[in-house]
Every structure is written in C-alpha cells, then in structure tokens.
Amino acid sequence: MKLQTNAKGLRGTIKVPGDKSISHRSIMFGAIAHGKTEVFDILRGEDVISTMNAFRAMGVEILDEEGKITILGKGFEGLKAPKTPLDMGNSGTTTRLISGILAGLPFETTLFGDDSLSKRPMDRIAQPLRMMGAEISGQTKRDLPPIQIKGTQNLHEMDYELPVASAQVKSALIFAALQTDKKAVTRIIEKEKTRDHTEDMLVQFGGEIAVSGKNILVPGGQRLTGQKVVVPGDISSAAFFLVAGLIVPNSEIELRNVGINETRTGILDVIEKMGAQVIRLQEDRINKSATLVVRTSELHGCEISGEMIPRLIDELPIIALLATQAKGETIISNAEELRVKETDRIAVVTELLSKMGAEITPTSDGMIIRGKTPLHATDVNTFGDHRIGMMAAIAALLVPEEEMNLARFESIWTSYPDFFSDLESLMP
Numbered sequence: 532m533k534l535q536t537n538a539k540g541l542r543g544t545i546k547v548p549g550d551k552s553i554s555h556r557s558i559m560f561g562a563i564a565h566g567k568t569e570v571f572d573i574l575r576g577e578d579v580i581s582t583m584n585a586f587r588a589m590g591v592e593i594l595d596e597e598g599k600i601t602i603l604g605k606g607f608e609g610l611k612a613p614k615t616p617l618d619m620g621n622s623g624t625t626t627r628l629i630s631g632i633l634a635g636l637p638f639e640t641t642l643f644g645d646d647s648l649s650k651r652p653m654d655r656i657a658q659p660l661r662m663m664g665a666e667i668s669g670q671t672k673r674d675l676p677p678i679q680i681k682g683t684q685n686l687h688e689m690d691y692e693l694p695v696a697s698a699q700v701k702s703a704l705i706f707a708a709l710q711t712d713k714k715a716v717t718r719i720i721e722k723e724k725t726r727d728h729t730e731d732m733l734v735q736f737g738g739e740i741a742v743s744g745k746n747i748l749v750p751g752g753q754r755l756t757g758q759k760v761v762v763p764g765d766i767s768s769a770a771f772f773l774v775a776g777l778i779v780p781n782s783e784i785e786l787r788n789v790g791i792n793e794t795r796t797g798i799l800d801v802i803e804k805m806g807a808q809v810i811r812l813q814e815d816r817i818n819k820s821a822t823l824v825v826r827t828s829e830l831h832g833c834e835i836s837g838e839m840i841p842r843l844i845d846e847l848p849i850i851a852l853l854a855t856q857a858k859g860e861t862i863i864s865n866a867e868e869l870r871v872k873e874t875d876r877i878a879v880v881t882e883l884l885s886k887m888g889a890e891i892t893p894t895s896d897g898m899i900i901r902g903k904t905p906l907h908a909t910d911v912n913t914f915g916d917h918r919i920g921m922m923a924a925i926a927a928l929l930v931p932e933e934e935m936n937l938a939r940f941e942s943i944w945t946s947y948p949d950f951f952s953d954l955e956s957l958m959p
C-alpha cells in the first residue's frame with residue numbers, strides 16, 4: 532500500500548478504538564461469569580475476534596449488535612469442549628489468558644495460530660499451570676504453539692514468583708486460581724507491576740482479590756456475576772497519533788476516550804521527560820479515561836528503563852520513532868521482552884528506522900537512538916506486526932519524497948481496523 536508522505540500538519544479529533552487488553556478480558560469474564568454481560572465500545576480488531584470465536588466454539592452465546600456485544604455466561608462449568616482446535620490467530624493475549632481458563636476444565640484442547648504466534652514462547656504459562664495440575668504440551672522446549680492443554684477440576688493453589696514481567700502470565704494464573712478449591716489461596720508475586728485490567732475486572736464481576744504492591748492473593752472457588760462493561764479507548768493505539776502530533780510540523784491532535792489506567796501511561800511520562808506536553812481534558816476517574824491533546828513540540832532524548840518498561844511495552848516501536856526526532860540520545864533498556872512479541876521488535880524497529888536514515892543501535896535489551904535525524908523514503912514491510920506497520924505509516928509522514936510503500940499492511944487490522952481512515956481524517 533502507498534503511504535501518505537510529506538505531511539504539512541495534522542489537525543483534528545479522533546475517537547480512539549477500544550482497548551485491546553480490556554476487550555479480550557471482557558469476553559473472558561463474560562463467559563466465565565453467570566448471567567448477562569453487556570460490553571460497549573469493544574474493539575473489533577482481529578485479535579479480539581479470535582477471542583470471541585474461541586468462546587463461541589466452547590458453546591458460549593455471544594450476540595453482536597452495533598455498538599454492543601452481549602455474552603450469556605454460564606460459569607466455568609458452562610464451557611464445553613470445542614469440536615476442533617482453537618485458532619488464536621495472531622493473538623498472544625488470547626492464547627495465554629485462555630490457557631488459564633482451560634487449565635481447570637475437564638477436557639483437552641489444542642491452541643494454534645499464525646506464523647508469528649507459532650514462534651511465541653508459551654512455556655511461561657505452561658510451566659506454572661503444570662505446577663497447578665494441568666497437562667500441557669507444546670513444540671520444543673519453549674512450548675511454542677500448537678499447544679495441547681488437558682485441564683483438571685483438581686487444580687491446586689501455589690505460591691509463584693513470576694520470572695518475567697507479564698500481565699498475560701499473571702492473568703492466566705488468576706484465571707486458573709479462580710478454579711481451585713474454595714479454601715485455597717494462590718499467591719502470585721510480580722517481577723514488575725504490569726497492567727492490572729484482570730484484577731480490576733475480577734472485582735467488577737463480584738470476585739475477590741487482594742493486591743498489595745507486587746503481591747497478589749486469589750482465593751479459589753469463586754462465582755462471578757455478569758456485568759456491564761464500557762471499554763475505554765486504547766492508549767496503545769492512541770500512541771501512534773500522540774507521536775504524529777508531536778513530530779509532524781504544524782500539528783495539533785485531540786484524542787478522545789483514551790484509557791489512562793496508571794499501569795499503561797508510561798508513554799505520557801516519556802513525552803514529558805522529552806520536554807513536551809500532553810494536555811488532559813475531561814478526565815473520567817471511574818472509567819479511567821480522558822481526552823488527550825498534543826501539539827508539534829521540540830523534544831530531547833531521555834532514558835527509558837526499569838519499572839517504566841511494562842507501562843509502555845507495546846509503545847516502544849513508536850517511541851523509537853519519536854526518539855529519532857528528539858535532540859540527543861535516547862537509551863531504552865530492560866526491554867528484552869520486545870524480542871518475543873509479534874516480531875523481534877528490537878531487530879525489526881532497528882532495521883526499518885535505519886533504512887529510513889535514523890541513527891539507531893540495537894542492544895540485547897533495548898535500543899540506543901541518536902536524534903534528531905531527517906528520514907527518507909524506502910519501501911518497508913510490517914513483517915506481520917501491526918505495531919511495526921503503524922509506526923512505519925507515521926514515519927512516512929516525515930519523508931519529503933512522494934512515494935513510500937508498506938507491504939503486508941493488513942496486519943494492522945489485528946488492533947486498529949480504522950487506522951488509515953483515522954489518519955486520513957487529520958490531513959488538511
């Protein structure tokens with residue numbers, strides 16, 4: 532596809548699509564709860580559709596109307612063995628979270644996905660779920676998909692310290708812990724604090740969980756009740772337009788309905804550290820959302836590491852582009868998790884931005900970027916990774932040439948089906 536280049540100023544307002552993490556979880560909680568769950572503003576991206584289809588294949592009734600989906604949950608016990616293997620598509624979140632649910636169900640299921648998913652390690656969930664009593668087998672030592680999960684109704688509690696900072700692993704273990712015995716309590720200790728949408732939603736569905744810093748206690752034998760969920764916009768999708776607004780000359784962009792849960796707002800902290808401002812309007816504390824406004828700004832490099840990383844992990848490709856337009860050095864470290872996302876995002880970001888003229892050096896756990904550098908057009912590829920594709924489309928806005936093409940652009944539909952029409956709406 533031909534990308535828009537040489538942008539002269541982006542102006543306007545975008546309503547950001549629903550948060551992907553919250554959308555997945557709303558379907559899962561709706562399916563394991565009893566009664567009706569109504570979800571408003573859910574993301575209709577391919578990853579979330581993979582989650583919906585998986586639960587439909589397990590006998591859950593999910594009605595899809597304009598603006599709302601309704602899930603008729605019958606509890607964990609209402610989930611039936613699917614007749615065929617479940618297709619997880621490109622979605623790591625679907626695969627890992629559903630595994631925690633399947634671990635406690637009395638049947639065997641196979642999970643498989645696309646080429647990218649088939650390279651993503653599932654040992655991080657397989658090992659602790661085996662410790663709780665499930666039988667799981669995957670490919671190679673890293674339990675790559677396809678994986679087989681044979682659940683048990685005798686899951687037992689455990690104390691588990693996460694070896695990686697991962698909300699997906701934490702969430703899988705919370706779903707498994709809910710299915711242990713009534714008197715059991717599972718203790719999960721996080722390596723770093725990660726997104727806490729599962730914990731929030733568990734409480735919303737009438738469940739019990741005790742969180743104290745990185746320590747989490749989950750009692751077993753819980754019964755959840757269907758709820759009404761309003762999904763805020765995805766800050767990880769908003770990130771592309773936050774960056775566009777900061778680096779394209781003469782821009783001012785307003786992003787409505789952006790989720791600002793503290794565990795997700797690392798990118799806002801980075802923008803401030805780089806010397807620019809994100810204005811927050813109409814903050815809604817219950818729904819944890821706000822309208823964000825950015826304008827073209829002078830930026831300087833900064834350091835991004837430690838506890839901040841899980842709070843912006845999916846934004847690092849677009850933050851790397853931002854850093855190419857900031858004066859001085861930006862050092863990203865402790866982000867080795869980028870190597871096991873939809874692509875090896877350290878390798879792919881470095882390759883793509885270097886080809887466009889950026890000064891960027893990969894390290895084992897991050898990148899060092901020196902700015903500010905002009906970028907030039909070159910044909911690029913998403914490598915099947917939505918976030919790489921959207922980053923490339925924003926980078927193209929800065930190049931002076933007329934022609935720049937993006938191959939495999941369809942991968943963007945996994946998290947942001949309206950990305951190009953939203954971008955178009957900001958053009959003069």
Ligand SMILES: O=C(O)C1=C[C@@H](OP(=O)(O)O)[C@@H](O)[C@H](O)C1
Pocket residue numbers: 551552553624696697698699700702726844845868
């Ligand atoms: O729990 C979630 O919804 C997610 C957690 C993160 O993955 P990890 O748990 O692997 O860090 C993130 O990268 C992913 O896009 C969504």
Ligand SMILES: C=C(OP(=O)(O)O)C(=O)O
Pocket residue numbers: 578621622623624625845872873918946
């Ligand atoms: C890593 C991501 O998603 P997942 O792990 O669900 O594939 C992402 O959306 O950037």
